[in-house]
């Protein structure tokens with residue numbers, strides 16, 4: 001099986017390439033290194049079934065493949081807000097180009113969508129049937145609306161051209177190869193703890209988040225790709241276990257043995273109080289549920305940061 005992974009040099013994409021190579025596929029990794037990096041895939045470069053192509057998905061791509069995982073897109077606010085026009089282009093033009101490729105090659109195609117399509121949700125937790133509450137004009141819109149439009153394109157190609165599509169709505173995922181300075185809470189806390197810096201908590205730390213370990217998430221993406229053609233998604237993928245920011249900070253302190261102090265800053269205006277996936281559909285359709293405990297996933301992530309950036 002020749003499998004294309006766009007965004008394959010990024011955090012999730014590189015783990016996906018690892019897993020596909022392990023299971024015996026041929027992998028073509030396409031990335032423009034906007035947020036991804038060569039070290040993430042360095043260990044794969046000499047593998048006979050792995051190929052790397054530097055390419056921007058906003059331009060058409062002519063290759064022969066049987067499956068496409070479309071992950072190309074900066075994922076953290078710091079990165080996707082750096083060049084918001086490019087972010088929308090990557091989501092929308094990228095989707096059009098990859099769907100066009102899927103149409104020509106008759107490849108099955110999976111879209112890495114996001115929980116952000118629910119925006120500032122009025123329903124908790126969010127089932128896939130909820131249409132969301134997204135601000136189309138704000139600084140986050142390039143990402144949220146770009147991903148929403150990509151979903152629309154996937155379903156139009158499905159209806160109009162009978163493409164085999166799979167749409168995954170991914171919730172917060174963490175693990176080795178996250179970037180240290182991308183402003184996400186797990187990497188922030190770990191880096192601050194390892195450097196002995198104060199750990200910054202916004203608000204009183206009682207707001208909760210749920211975190212899915214990368215290995216669990218990759219298993220779900222591959223499982224979704226293998227489902228019957230009538231399964232299109234969208235399907236929520238994430239870990240429903242909720243932790244307060246205080247619990248997370250204390251766990252990181254314990255696991256790193258750090259003496260960092262917790263400092264409290266005012267809560268940003270748009271910070272949701274709670275975000276938690278409803279994975280009923282994933283349990284039913286994929287027979288999938290995350291397995292890795294937060295403490296175990298954090299241990300692996302901390303070990304990675306110690307080695308890479310310590």
Ligand SMILES: NC(=O)c1ccc[n+]([C@@H]2O[C@H](COP(=O)([O-])OP(=O)(O)OC[C@H]3O[C@@H](n4cnc5c(N)ncnc54)[C@H](O)[C@@H]3O)[C@@H](O)[C@H]2O)c1
Pocket residue numbers: 006007008009010011012013030031032033034035036037055056057058070071072073074075076090094112113114115169170171172173174
């Ligand atoms: N990590 C999460 O928690 C999470 C949550 C929801 C959705 N997602 C989605 O999963 C995908 C991967 O996220 P990630 O966390 O690995 O982010 P990442 O930034 O590490 O990976 C994205 C990759 O896409 C590449 N890229 C960006 N624009 C490109 C373009 N125009 N052409 C080619 N390559 C391009 C980047 O260089 C990078 O390697 C994204 O689509 C993201 O929206 C991730």
